[in-house]
Amino acid sequence: MFLSGKARGSRVKLDFPIKPKRKTNYACRLAGLALTMTKNNRERHEVVQDFMLANDTATLACEVPVYLYSREVGRFQFFKDSGLDFREGVTGHIDLIQIRFGYIHLLDFKPQAAKEKYAMAQLFLYALALSARTGIWLRNFVCGWFDEKDYFEFRPADVILKMEKVGKAEMRKYIPRF
Numbered sequence: 001m002f003l004s005g006k007a008r009g010s011r012v013k014l015d016f017p018i019k020p021k022r023k024t025n026y027a028c029r030l031a032g033l034a035l036t037m038t039k040n041n042r043e044r045h046e047v048v049q050d051f052m053l054a055n056d057t058a059t060l061a062c063e064v065p066v067y068l069y070s071r072e073v074g075r076f077q078f079f080k081d082s083g084l085d086f087r088e089g090v091t092g093h094i095d096l097i098q099i100r101f102g103y104i105h106l107l108d109f110k111p112q113a114a115k116e117k118y119a120m121a122q123l124f125l126y127a128l129a130l131s132a133r134t135g136i137w138l139r140n141f142v143c144g145w146f147d148e149k150d151y152f153e154f155r156p157a158d159v160i161l162k163m164e165k166v167g168k169a170e171m172r173k174y175i176p177r178f
Contacts, residue, residue, distance in 0.1 A: 007090040014121040017162050018154060025144070025151035027096075027107060030056055032148035041111075048109045049095060058098040058105075066129035067091045073128075076163075094126050103142045106130065113147040120154060127156035137173040 034051035038044055049062035073086040096107040106126050110116045123143035131138050138160060144153040157173075 007086050007088060008092055010092060010122050012090070012121045012125060013118045016120055016124070016159050018158050020120060020144075020152040020154040023144075023151050023153050025146060025153075026056070027052070027144075027146045028148055028151050031109060031146060035148055044111060045095065045109055052096055056098070058100045059096055060099060061097045062095060064094040064097055064130075065091070066094060066126050066133065068125065068129045068132060072132050073125075076160075090125055090129070092122065092126055092129070094130070102140075104130075104136065104140055106141060106143045108143075108145040109147065110145045111147055113145050113150045113152060116145055116152075119145040119152070120159075123154075124156050124159055139173060 030052050031048050034048045035044065037051070038047045052059045053062050067089055068086075068091075069089045070086050073090055094106050095109050096105075098105040098107060106123055108119060108123055108126075110119055113119070120143070123145065127138060127141045127143055130136070131141065138157045139155075141156050142153060143156055144151060146152070
């Protein structure tokens, strides 16, 4: 699936009706420190990931492979309307996974984070995939992308609640204490 599949989470270009929140986050400072050790731009991702894994107690893993089968992607109407071909499913790698304040944070290092247009779609797919593989409800995930200056964050459950019709029986998957 990872070798033959054409649908990669990093190539999905979808706009969502919710806006990410710009926040201050320690990840920016760590990225800045890590980037002082890089010799060229190709090393940035790996250096930032390794640095955070070694120096940040909230960071649990990096470069975690995830996937969604086509039937899992197909259950969401907005993917059907996107015109994208998900017949082979979709794959990707999560840059960083952290546990903070009782939530699972999926982070993606993006040089020039403020200019990223589709990071939200990529991270949303990664959250869906990790939720599908682990059985952990989407309400327990927070997604964000960052560089050494900027950090942006959103909750993937908010995307579902805004874009899909969710029955009362399913609400507890997306809203804490429902």
